[in-house]
Amino acid sequence: MENHLTIKLGEKKDRKGPVIFSEYKRGDAIRKALSMSREDILFELKDSKLKGRGGAGFPTSTKWMLTAAAKSEKKFIICNADEGEPGTFKDRVLLMEYPELVFDGMVVGGYTIGAQLGIVYLRGEYEYLLKPLEDYLEEMRKDKLLGKNILGKEGFDFDIEIVLGSGAYVCGEETALIESLEGHRGEPRNRPPYPINTGFLGRPTSVNNVETLAAVSHIVVKGGKWFAKYGTDKSSGSKLFSVSGDCEKPGVYELPWGTKVSELLELVGAKNAKAVQIGGASGHCIPKSQFGRTLAYEDIPTGGSVMIFNENRDMLKVLKNFMEFFVDESCGQCTPCRIGNVKLLEGVEMIEKGNYTFAHINKLKDLGRTMQLASKCGLGQSSPNPFISILENFKDEIFNRGNGGRNGR
Ligand SMILES: Cc1cc2nc3c(=O)[nH]c(=O)nc-3n(C[C@H](O)[C@H](O)[C@H](O)COP(=O)(O)O)c2cc1C
Secondary structure, three states, X not given: OOOHHHOOOOOOOOOOOOOOOXXXXXXXXXXXXXXXXXXXXXXXXXHHOOEOOOOOOOEHHHHHHHHHXXXXXXXXXXXXXXXXXXOOOHHHHHHHHOHHHHHHHHHHHHHHHOOOEEEEEEOHHHHHHHHHHHHHHHHHHHOOOOEOOHHHOOOOOEEEEEEEOOOOHHHHOHHHHHHHHOOOOOOOOOOOOOOOOOOHHHOOEEEEXXXXXHHHHHHXXXXXXXXXXXXXXXXXXXXXXXXXXXOOXXXXXXXXXXXXXXXXXXXXOOOOEEEEEEOOOOOEEEEHHHOOOEEOOOOEOOOOEEEEEEOXXXXXXXXXXXXXXXXXXXXXXXXXHHHHHHHHHHXXXXXXXXXXXXXXXXXXXXXXXXXXXXXXXXXHHHOHHHHHHHHHHOHHHHHXXXXXXXXXX
16 A cells, blocks of 8 residues: 555646646636636536536536525535546546645535535545645645635635545445445435435535546636537536556546547557446446447446456456456345346356356346346446446357357257
Protein backbone atom coordinates (compact mmCIF):
# COMPACT_ATOMS: atom_id res chain seq x y z
CA MET A 1 0.00 0.00 0.00
CA GLU A 2 1.22 3.49 -0.82
CA ASN A 3 2.42 5.58 2.07
CA HIS A 4 0.48 8.86 2.30
CA LEU A 5 3.75 10.69 3.01
CA THR A 6 4.87 9.97 -0.55
CA ILE A 7 1.69 11.29 -2.14
CA LYS A 8 1.74 14.82 -3.46
CA LEU A 9 -1.90 15.69 -3.94
CA GLY A 10 -2.67 17.89 -6.92
CA GLU A 11 0.53 16.94 -8.74
CA LYS A 12 -0.54 16.29 -12.31
CA LYS A 13 0.77 13.78 -14.78
CA ASP A 14 0.93 14.83 -18.40
CA ARG A 15 -2.75 14.19 -19.13
CA LYS A 16 -4.61 15.51 -22.13
CA GLY A 17 -8.33 15.97 -22.54
CA PRO A 18 -10.83 18.52 -23.78
CA VAL A 19 -12.89 18.97 -20.59
CA ILE A 20 -11.81 17.36 -17.34
CA PHE A 21 -8.08 17.73 -18.01
CA SER A 22 -8.43 21.26 -19.38
CA GLU A 23 -7.12 24.32 -17.53
CA TYR A 24 -8.67 25.01 -14.12
CA LYS A 25 -7.62 26.92 -11.00
CA ARG A 26 -8.78 26.04 -7.50
CA GLY A 27 -11.73 28.12 -6.37
CA ASP A 28 -12.72 29.31 -9.88
CA ALA A 29 -16.03 27.44 -9.94
CA ILE A 30 -16.91 28.50 -6.39
CA ARG A 31 -16.18 32.15 -7.17
CA LYS A 32 -18.28 32.02 -10.34
CA ALA A 33 -21.13 30.08 -8.71
CA LEU A 34 -21.42 32.54 -5.85
CA SER A 35 -21.90 35.34 -8.38
CA MET A 36 -24.81 33.43 -9.93
CA SER A 37 -28.28 32.54 -8.71
CA ARG A 38 -29.00 28.90 -7.91
CA GLU A 39 -31.48 28.82 -10.81
CA ASP A 40 -28.82 30.03 -13.24
CA ILE A 41 -26.44 27.29 -12.11
CA LEU A 42 -29.20 24.74 -12.71
CA PHE A 43 -29.81 26.23 -16.17
CA GLU A 44 -26.12 25.89 -17.05
CA LEU A 45 -26.21 22.27 -15.90
CA LYS A 46 -29.33 21.66 -17.96
CA ASP A 47 -27.66 23.19 -21.03
CA SER A 48 -24.63 20.98 -20.47
CA LYS A 49 -26.84 17.85 -20.57
CA LEU A 50 -24.42 16.32 -18.07
CA LYS A 51 -25.39 12.81 -17.01
CA GLY A 52 -24.04 11.24 -13.83
CA ARG A 53 -20.72 9.47 -14.40
CA GLY A 54 -21.27 6.80 -11.71
CA GLY A 55 -22.84 4.45 -14.25
CA ALA A 56 -26.58 5.03 -14.14
CA GLY A 57 -26.39 8.22 -16.23
CA PHE A 58 -29.12 10.18 -14.45
CA PRO A 59 -29.17 13.88 -15.51
CA THR A 60 -27.30 15.90 -12.88
CA SER A 61 -29.41 19.03 -13.38
CA THR A 62 -32.59 17.06 -12.58
CA LYS A 63 -31.06 15.46 -9.48
CA TRP A 64 -29.89 18.83 -8.15
CA MET A 65 -33.13 20.58 -9.06
CA LEU A 66 -35.16 17.98 -7.15
CA THR A 67 -32.83 18.08 -4.13
CA ALA A 68 -32.91 21.89 -4.19
CA ALA A 69 -36.71 21.82 -4.29
CA ALA A 70 -37.03 19.36 -1.37
CA LYS A 71 -38.09 21.14 1.80
CA SER A 72 -35.74 20.62 4.74
CA GLU A 73 -33.53 22.69 7.01
CA LYS A 74 -30.71 20.20 6.55
CA LYS A 75 -29.48 18.74 3.29
CA PHE A 76 -26.39 16.84 2.22
CA ILE A 77 -24.28 16.30 -0.84
CA ILE A 78 -22.31 13.07 -0.99
CA CYS A 79 -19.36 12.43 -3.24
CA ASN A 80 -19.41 8.76 -4.14
CA ALA A 81 -15.73 7.81 -4.15
CA ASP A 82 -16.30 4.14 -3.39
CA GLU A 83 -14.99 3.11 -6.82
CA GLY A 84 -15.41 -0.62 -6.38
CA GLU A 85 -16.20 -1.66 -9.95
CA PRO A 86 -13.41 -3.99 -11.11
CA GLY A 87 -11.20 -2.24 -13.63
CA THR A 88 -12.16 1.28 -12.55
CA PHE A 89 -9.52 3.66 -11.18
CA LYS A 90 -10.31 7.05 -12.75
CA ASP A 91 -11.86 8.48 -9.56
CA ARG A 92 -8.64 7.77 -7.66
CA VAL A 93 -6.69 9.67 -10.32
CA LEU A 94 -9.11 12.61 -10.05
CA LEU A 95 -8.84 12.71 -6.26
CA MET A 96 -5.05 12.49 -6.34
CA GLU A 97 -4.29 14.82 -9.22
CA TYR A 98 -7.38 17.05 -9.48
CA PRO A 99 -8.82 17.38 -5.95
CA GLU A 100 -9.66 21.04 -6.68
CA LEU A 101 -12.17 20.00 -9.35
CA VAL A 102 -13.91 17.47 -7.11
CA PHE A 103 -14.09 19.58 -3.95
CA ASP A 104 -15.05 22.77 -5.79
CA GLY A 105 -17.82 20.78 -7.49
CA MET A 106 -19.06 19.71 -4.06
CA VAL A 107 -19.10 23.31 -2.80
CA VAL A 108 -21.02 24.38 -5.91
CA GLY A 109 -23.43 21.50 -5.29
CA GLY A 110 -23.87 22.52 -1.66
CA TYR A 111 -24.67 26.08 -2.72
CA THR A 112 -27.08 24.98 -5.45
CA ILE A 113 -29.12 22.46 -3.48
CA GLY A 114 -28.85 24.28 -0.13
CA ALA A 115 -26.71 21.72 1.73
CA GLN A 116 -24.54 22.59 4.71
CA LEU A 117 -22.35 19.49 4.64
CA GLY A 118 -20.62 17.49 1.97
CA ILE A 119 -19.40 13.98 2.69
CA VAL A 120 -16.84 12.09 0.63
CA TYR A 121 -17.42 8.34 0.93
CA LEU A 122 -13.91 7.18 0.18
CA ARG A 123 -13.23 3.60 -0.85
CA GLY A 124 -11.71 1.78 2.14
CA GLU A 125 -8.74 0.62 0.05
CA TYR A 126 -7.89 4.29 -0.63
CA GLU A 127 -7.17 4.88 3.04
CA TYR A 128 -3.72 6.18 2.10
CA LEU A 129 -5.47 9.18 0.48
CA LEU A 130 -7.37 10.12 3.62
CA LYS A 131 -4.71 12.26 5.30
CA PRO A 132 -3.57 14.09 2.14
CA LEU A 133 -7.20 14.83 1.24
CA GLU A 134 -7.95 16.08 4.75
CA ASP A 135 -4.87 18.31 4.59
CA TYR A 136 -6.16 19.65 1.30
CA LEU A 137 -9.54 20.48 2.87
CA GLU A 138 -7.72 22.33 5.63
CA GLU A 139 -5.99 24.49 3.00
CA MET A 140 -9.37 25.22 1.45
CA ARG A 141 -10.66 26.33 4.86
CA LYS A 142 -7.70 28.70 5.20
CA ASP A 143 -8.51 30.15 1.77
CA LYS A 144 -12.17 30.62 2.83
CA LEU A 145 -13.32 28.10 0.22
CA LEU A 146 -14.92 26.09 3.01
CA GLY A 147 -16.43 27.05 6.34
CA LYS A 148 -18.59 29.99 7.35
CA ASN A 149 -19.55 32.70 4.83
CA ILE A 150 -17.53 31.12 2.02
CA LEU A 151 -15.57 33.76 0.06
CA GLY A 152 -17.48 36.39 2.03
CA LYS A 153 -20.90 35.19 0.86
CA GLU A 154 -23.05 35.97 3.87
CA GLY A 155 -25.04 32.94 5.02
CA PHE A 156 -23.32 30.38 2.82
CA ASP A 157 -21.78 27.95 5.29
CA PHE A 158 -20.54 24.66 3.95
CA ASP A 159 -17.91 22.12 4.92
CA ILE A 160 -16.69 18.72 3.73
CA GLU A 161 -15.92 15.57 5.71
CA ILE A 162 -14.34 12.37 4.50
CA VAL A 163 -15.59 8.99 5.69
CA LEU A 164 -13.82 5.75 4.84
CA GLY A 165 -15.93 3.17 3.03
CA SER A 166 -16.60 -0.27 4.44
CA GLY A 167 -14.96 -2.40 1.78
CA ALA A 168 -18.01 -3.82 0.03
CA TYR A 169 -18.77 -3.30 -3.65
CA VAL A 170 -22.48 -2.86 -2.91
CA CYS A 171 -21.71 0.15 -0.69
CA GLY A 172 -21.13 2.09 -3.92
CA GLU A 173 -24.86 1.79 -4.60
CA GLU A 174 -26.15 5.10 -3.33
CA THR A 175 -28.72 3.88 -0.80
CA ALA A 176 -26.40 1.15 0.58
CA LEU A 177 -23.76 3.88 0.83
CA ILE A 178 -26.13 6.00 2.91
CA GLU A 179 -26.95 3.02 5.15
CA SER A 180 -23.23 2.43 5.64
CA LEU A 181 -22.65 6.13 6.42
CA GLU A 182 -25.36 5.92 9.05
CA GLY A 183 -23.47 3.06 10.68
CA HIS A 184 -25.73 0.28 9.45
CA ARG A 185 -25.02 -2.78 7.37
CA GLY A 186 -24.44 -1.65 3.77
CA GLU A 187 -27.60 -2.88 2.07
CA PRO A 188 -29.65 -1.08 -0.58
CA ARG A 189 -32.88 0.55 0.54
CA ASN A 190 -36.26 0.15 -1.07
CA ARG A 191 -36.97 2.97 -3.48
CA PRO A 192 -39.01 5.18 -3.42
CA PRO A 193 -38.36 7.22 -1.37
CA TYR A 194 -35.27 8.39 -3.21
CA PRO A 195 -32.26 10.05 -1.54
CA ILE A 196 -33.22 13.41 -3.11
CA ASN A 197 -36.07 13.45 -0.57
CA THR A 198 -35.10 10.94 2.10
CA GLY A 199 -31.37 10.37 2.07
CA PHE A 200 -28.68 10.59 4.74
CA LEU A 201 -30.34 10.78 8.20
CA GLY A 202 -33.66 11.00 6.41
CA ARG A 203 -32.74 14.36 4.81
CA PRO A 204 -32.64 15.37 1.14
CA THR A 205 -29.32 14.19 -0.24
CA SER A 206 -27.66 14.32 -3.62
CA VAL A 207 -25.23 11.48 -4.25
CA ASN A 208 -22.81 12.25 -7.07
CA ASN A 209 -19.87 10.46 -8.57
CA VAL A 210 -16.38 11.99 -8.30
CA GLU A 211 -16.15 12.60 -12.05
CA THR A 212 -19.62 14.18 -12.18
CA LEU A 213 -18.54 16.75 -9.58
CA ALA A 214 -15.31 17.41 -11.45
CA ALA A 215 -17.30 18.05 -14.64
CA VAL A 216 -19.60 20.46 -12.78
CA SER A 217 -16.63 22.68 -11.86
CA HIS A 218 -15.70 23.11 -15.53
CA ILE A 219 -19.32 23.61 -16.58
CA VAL A 220 -19.86 26.41 -14.09
CA VAL A 221 -16.73 28.23 -15.24
CA LYS A 222 -16.94 27.62 -18.99
CA GLY A 223 -20.68 27.19 -19.51
CA GLY A 224 -23.11 24.40 -20.25
CA LYS A 225 -23.04 25.03 -24.00
CA TRP A 226 -19.24 24.78 -24.08
CA PHE A 227 -19.48 21.35 -22.41
CA ALA A 228 -22.23 20.16 -24.73
CA LYS A 229 -20.06 20.98 -27.77
CA TYR A 230 -18.17 17.77 -27.02
CA GLY A 231 -19.57 14.29 -27.41
CA THR A 232 -22.85 13.45 -29.11
CA ASP A 233 -26.37 14.82 -28.82
CA LYS A 234 -27.47 12.19 -26.31
CA SER A 235 -24.09 11.85 -24.58
CA SER A 236 -22.64 15.28 -24.03
CA GLY A 237 -19.12 16.11 -22.94
CA SER A 238 -16.23 13.79 -22.44
CA LYS A 239 -15.65 10.70 -20.33
CA LEU A 240 -12.76 9.32 -18.36
CA PHE A 241 -11.89 5.74 -19.19
CA SER A 242 -9.85 3.46 -16.93
CA VAL A 243 -8.09 1.22 -19.41
CA SER A 244 -6.45 -2.00 -18.27
CA GLY A 245 -5.48 -5.40 -19.58
CA ASP A 246 -3.68 -6.38 -22.76
CA CYS A 247 -2.43 -3.10 -24.16
CA GLU A 248 0.83 -1.16 -24.28
CA LYS A 249 -0.43 1.96 -22.50
CA PRO A 250 -2.97 1.20 -19.78
CA GLY A 251 -4.15 4.20 -17.75
CA VAL A 252 -6.78 6.90 -17.51
CA TYR A 253 -7.85 8.58 -20.75
CA GLU A 254 -10.26 11.41 -21.39
CA LEU A 255 -12.15 11.03 -24.66
CA PRO A 256 -15.30 12.62 -26.03
CA TRP A 257 -18.39 10.42 -25.88
CA GLY A 258 -18.98 8.90 -29.29
CA THR A 259 -15.41 7.63 -29.63
CA LYS A 260 -15.27 4.22 -31.34
CA VAL A 261 -13.96 1.25 -29.37
CA SER A 262 -11.44 0.68 -32.20
CA GLU A 263 -10.13 4.25 -31.82
CA LEU A 264 -9.62 3.75 -28.10
CA LEU A 265 -7.83 0.46 -28.73
CA GLU A 266 -5.48 2.13 -31.19
CA LEU A 267 -4.74 4.94 -28.76
CA VAL A 268 -3.75 2.57 -25.97
CA GLY A 269 -1.76 0.24 -28.20
CA ALA A 270 -4.01 -2.82 -28.00
CA LYS A 271 -2.80 -4.67 -31.07
CA ASN A 272 -4.11 -8.14 -30.54
CA ALA A 273 -7.44 -7.63 -28.75
CA LYS A 274 -10.15 -10.23 -29.21
CA ALA A 275 -12.52 -8.98 -26.51
CA VAL A 276 -13.25 -5.77 -24.65
CA GLN A 277 -15.22 -5.75 -21.43
CA ILE A 278 -16.85 -2.32 -21.22
CA GLY A 279 -18.34 -1.01 -17.99
CA GLY A 280 -16.45 -3.20 -15.54
CA ALA A 281 -17.31 -6.70 -14.45
CA SER A 282 -21.00 -5.79 -14.58
CA GLY A 283 -20.69 -4.42 -18.12
CA HIS A 284 -20.85 -6.07 -21.53
CA CYS A 285 -18.14 -7.97 -23.35
CA ILE A 286 -17.85 -7.29 -27.04
CA PRO A 287 -15.94 -9.26 -29.71
CA LYS A 288 -13.75 -7.89 -32.51
CA SER A 289 -16.70 -7.72 -34.92
CA GLN A 290 -18.23 -5.01 -32.70
CA PHE A 291 -15.14 -2.83 -32.21
CA GLY A 292 -16.71 -0.29 -34.60
CA ARG A 293 -19.37 0.51 -31.99
CA THR A 294 -19.25 3.74 -30.04
CA LEU A 295 -18.80 4.55 -26.37
CA ALA A 296 -21.99 6.51 -25.73
CA TYR A 297 -25.24 6.17 -23.80
CA GLU A 298 -27.03 5.47 -27.08
CA ASP A 299 -24.72 2.60 -28.01
CA ILE A 300 -22.44 1.27 -25.24
CA PRO A 301 -23.03 3.15 -21.99
CA THR A 302 -20.30 2.85 -19.38
CA GLY A 303 -19.05 4.17 -16.07
CA GLY A 304 -15.62 4.09 -17.68
CA SER A 305 -13.94 0.73 -17.08
CA VAL A 306 -12.40 -0.83 -20.19
CA MET A 307 -10.69 -4.22 -19.86
CA ILE A 308 -8.87 -5.56 -22.87
CA PHE A 309 -8.30 -9.27 -23.52
CA ASN A 310 -6.03 -10.56 -26.25
CA GLU A 311 -6.02 -13.78 -28.22
CA ASN A 312 -4.25 -15.71 -25.44
CA ARG A 313 -7.03 -15.21 -22.90
CA ASP A 314 -9.49 -17.90 -21.98
CA MET A 315 -12.87 -16.13 -21.97
CA LEU A 316 -14.48 -18.77 -19.75
CA LYS A 317 -11.85 -18.04 -17.09
CA VAL A 318 -12.56 -14.33 -17.47
CA LEU A 319 -16.27 -14.99 -16.96
CA LYS A 320 -15.62 -17.27 -13.99
CA ASN A 321 -13.55 -14.55 -12.35
CA PHE A 322 -16.39 -12.02 -12.75
CA MET A 323 -19.08 -14.41 -11.45
CA GLU A 324 -16.97 -15.33 -8.41
CA PHE A 325 -16.74 -11.62 -7.68
CA PHE A 326 -20.52 -11.21 -7.79
CA VAL A 327 -21.16 -14.26 -5.60
CA ASP A 328 -18.79 -12.74 -3.04
CA GLU A 329 -20.19 -9.24 -3.30
CA SER A 330 -23.95 -9.87 -3.42
CA CYS A 331 -25.28 -8.51 -0.15
CA GLY A 332 -27.73 -11.42 -0.01
CA GLN A 333 -30.74 -9.28 0.75
CA CYS A 334 -32.79 -10.20 -2.33
CA THR A 335 -33.24 -13.73 -3.67
CA PRO A 336 -32.63 -13.15 -7.41
CA CYS A 337 -29.17 -11.78 -6.71
CA ARG A 338 -28.23 -14.02 -3.77
CA ILE A 339 -29.19 -17.31 -5.47
CA GLY A 340 -28.98 -16.22 -9.09
CA ASN A 341 -25.29 -15.37 -9.05
CA VAL A 342 -24.47 -18.74 -7.45
CA LYS A 343 -26.46 -20.53 -10.15
CA LEU A 344 -24.73 -18.60 -12.93
CA LEU A 345 -21.32 -19.42 -11.43
CA GLU A 346 -22.31 -23.09 -11.19
CA GLY A 347 -23.19 -22.93 -14.90
CA VAL A 348 -19.73 -21.62 -15.72
CA GLU A 349 -18.17 -24.44 -13.67
CA MET A 350 -20.31 -27.00 -15.49
CA ILE A 351 -19.02 -25.71 -18.83
CA GLU A 352 -15.49 -25.79 -17.46
CA LYS A 353 -15.91 -29.47 -16.57
CA GLY A 354 -17.69 -30.26 -19.83
CA ASN A 355 -20.74 -31.36 -17.88
CA TYR A 356 -23.56 -29.27 -19.29
CA THR A 357 -26.42 -29.23 -21.75
CA PHE A 358 -27.39 -26.32 -23.95
CA ALA A 359 -30.91 -26.56 -22.58
CA HIS A 360 -29.56 -25.88 -19.09
CA ILE A 361 -27.27 -23.05 -20.24
CA ASN A 362 -30.21 -21.42 -22.04
CA LYS A 363 -32.25 -21.70 -18.84
CA LEU A 364 -29.42 -19.94 -16.99
CA LYS A 365 -29.46 -17.14 -19.56
CA ASP A 366 -33.21 -16.80 -18.90
CA LEU A 367 -32.45 -16.73 -15.19
CA GLY A 368 -29.96 -13.92 -15.88
CA ARG A 369 -32.66 -11.96 -17.72
CA THR A 370 -35.01 -12.48 -14.78
CA MET A 371 -32.31 -11.23 -12.40
CA GLN A 372 -31.94 -8.10 -14.56
CA LEU A 373 -35.63 -7.38 -13.99
CA ALA A 374 -36.24 -8.72 -10.49
CA SER A 375 -33.14 -7.85 -8.45
CA LYS A 376 -33.51 -5.09 -5.92
CA CYS A 377 -30.50 -3.02 -6.93
CA GLY A 378 -28.09 -2.49 -9.78
CA LEU A 379 -25.77 -5.24 -8.56
CA GLY A 380 -28.09 -8.14 -9.38
CA GLN A 381 -29.60 -6.21 -12.27
CA SER A 382 -26.25 -5.97 -14.01
CA SER A 383 -24.23 -8.99 -12.81
CA PRO A 384 -25.79 -11.27 -15.48
CA ASN A 385 -24.46 -8.96 -18.23
CA PRO A 386 -21.05 -10.65 -18.56
CA PHE A 387 -22.66 -14.13 -18.34
CA ILE A 388 -25.03 -13.38 -21.19
CA SER A 389 -22.65 -11.35 -23.35
CA ILE A 390 -19.58 -13.60 -22.99
CA LEU A 391 -21.54 -16.82 -23.62
CA GLU A 392 -23.23 -15.28 -26.64
CA ASN A 393 -20.29 -13.42 -28.16
CA PHE A 394 -17.65 -16.08 -27.55
CA LYS A 395 -19.72 -19.25 -27.95
CA ASP A 396 -17.40 -20.83 -30.52
CA GLU A 397 -14.43 -20.60 -28.18
CA ILE A 398 -16.35 -21.57 -25.05
CA PHE A 399 -18.41 -24.46 -26.34
CA ASN A 400 -15.65 -25.99 -28.43
CA ARG A 401 -13.17 -26.49 -25.63
CA GLY A 402 -12.68 -30.12 -26.47
CA ASN A 403 -13.66 -31.16 -22.95
CA GLY A 404 -16.42 -33.52 -23.95
CA GLY A 405 -19.40 -31.36 -23.06
CA ARG A 406 -22.77 -33.07 -23.36
CA ASN A 407 -23.63 -30.56 -26.05
CA GLY A 408 -26.85 -30.43 -27.93
CA ARG A 409 -29.08 -32.23 -25.45
C1 LIG B 1 -23.34 -2.30 -6.94
C2 LIG B 1 -23.22 -0.87 -7.29
C3 LIG B 1 -22.01 -0.21 -7.07
C4 LIG B 1 -21.89 1.13 -7.38
N1 LIG B 1 -20.69 1.73 -7.17
C5 LIG B 1 -20.54 3.05 -7.45
C6 LIG B 1 -19.30 3.70 -7.20
O1 LIG B 1 -18.34 3.11 -6.73
N2 LIG B 1 -19.23 5.02 -7.50
C7 LIG B 1 -20.28 5.73 -8.03
O2 LIG B 1 -20.18 6.92 -8.26
N3 LIG B 1 -21.46 5.12 -8.28
C8 LIG B 1 -21.61 3.82 -8.00
N4 LIG B 1 -22.83 3.22 -8.22
C9 LIG B 1 -23.94 4.05 -8.72
C10 LIG B 1 -24.60 4.82 -7.59
O3 LIG B 1 -25.67 4.04 -7.05
C11 LIG B 1 -25.21 6.15 -8.05
O4 LIG B 1 -25.97 5.95 -9.20
C12 LIG B 1 -24.14 7.23 -8.35
O5 LIG B 1 -23.26 7.41 -7.28
C13 LIG B 1 -24.85 8.53 -8.65
O6 LIG B 1 -23.92 9.51 -9.04
P1 LIG B 1 -24.00 10.18 -10.47
O7 LIG B 1 -25.41 10.64 -10.67
O8 LIG B 1 -23.03 11.29 -10.41
O9 LIG B 1 -23.60 9.12 -11.45
C14 LIG B 1 -22.98 1.86 -7.93
C15 LIG B 1 -24.19 1.19 -8.16
C16 LIG B 1 -24.30 -0.15 -7.85
C17 LIG B 1 -25.60 -0.83 -8.12
